[in-house]
Amino acid sequence: MHRFWDERYQQEGVYGRKPNPFWVRQLDKLSPEEPNSHLLLPCEGEGRNAVWAARKGWKVDAFDGSAVATKTCERWAEEANVQVKAHHADAFEFKGEVSGYSVVGLFYAHMPAHLRSRFHRRVSKWLRPGGRLILEGFEPRQLGLHSGGPKDEAMLFTPEILASDFDGLEVILNETASVELDEGPYHQGPAHIIQFIAQKST
Numbered sequence: 285m286h287r288f289w290d291e292r293y294q295q296e297g298v299y300g301r302k303p304n305p306f307w308v309r310q311l312d313k314l315s316p317e318e319p320n321s322h323l324l325l326p327c328e329g330e331g332r333n334a335v336w337a338a339r340k341g342w343k344v345d346a347f348d349g350s351a352v353a354t355k356t357c358e359r360w361a362e363e364a365n366v367q368v369k370a371h372h373a374d375a376f377e378f379k380g381e382v383s384g385y386s387v388v389g390l391f392y393a394h395m396p397a398h399l400r401s402r403f404h405r406r407v408s409k410w411l412r413p414g415g416r417l418i419l420e421g422f423e424p425r426q427l428g429l430h431s432g433g434p435k436d437e438a439m440l441f442t443p444e445i446l447a448s449d450f451d452g453l454e455v456i457l458n459e460t461a462s463v464e465l466d467e468g469p470y471h472q473g474p475a476h477i478i479q480f481i482a483q484k485s486t
């Protein structure tokens with residue numbers, strides 16, 4: 285699997301260099317000035333969202349299973365003159381901050397169906413009490429389109445799947461949307477997505 289991604293990332297900027305717009309809107313509502321303003325981006329690829337968060341003053345950890353993408357993330361952070369702790373790690377091995385993160389941003393991280401809920405349980409554990417998960421991914425109607433995402437319906441997200449996988453969190457937003465993606469060559473054009481926000485109780 286990681287070899288597939290390493291090959292894809294031979295080309296740089298596959299999901300663009302600009303941050304995801306939902307991430308920008310949601311993170312703008314939160315303040316990195318609070319204590320523990322430590323943020324995690326799992327499966328972050330080349331670091332488009334990590335670099336932007338670091339620019340906004342967040343202390344940022346990111347990881348990805350692709351060594352190529354992790355190197356690009358380090359370089360993009362360096363070029364932007366910001367600190368991002370970019371880990372080359374598998375989602376089922378990454379340990380993260382023991383006290384947890386104030387924000388976890390999960391973007392287009394679609395696992396094989398048999399691993400999805402196990403992965404999402406790990407994501408919940410990475411949040412500190414009061415911490416917030418911000419997620420965007422594809423929903424099943426995306427299957428007929430050519431703007432990205434896995435071609436296996438079992439890997440896509442419905443509101444019911446996300447509500448069940450994150451049932452320990454308080455759900456703030458769980459909505460599908462039809463949008464026009466403009467995120468590099470692999471996320472381009474009309475798309476059916478889901479946006480999800482949830483918070484861990486204090």
Ligand SMILES: C[S@@+](CC[C@H](N)C(=O)[O-])C[C@H]1O[C@@H](n2cnc3c(N)ncnc32)[C@H](O)[C@@H]1O
Pocket residue numbers: 285286289299326327328329330331332347348349350353373374375376390391392393394
């Ligand atoms: C569609 S890309 C999205 C990248 C990034 N989140 C973004 O939106 O730009 C999915 C990413 O998940 C990573 N990934 C997939 N399975 C993984 C795993 N088991 N552990 C760590 N990373 C993984 C891939 O390497 C790839 O970078």
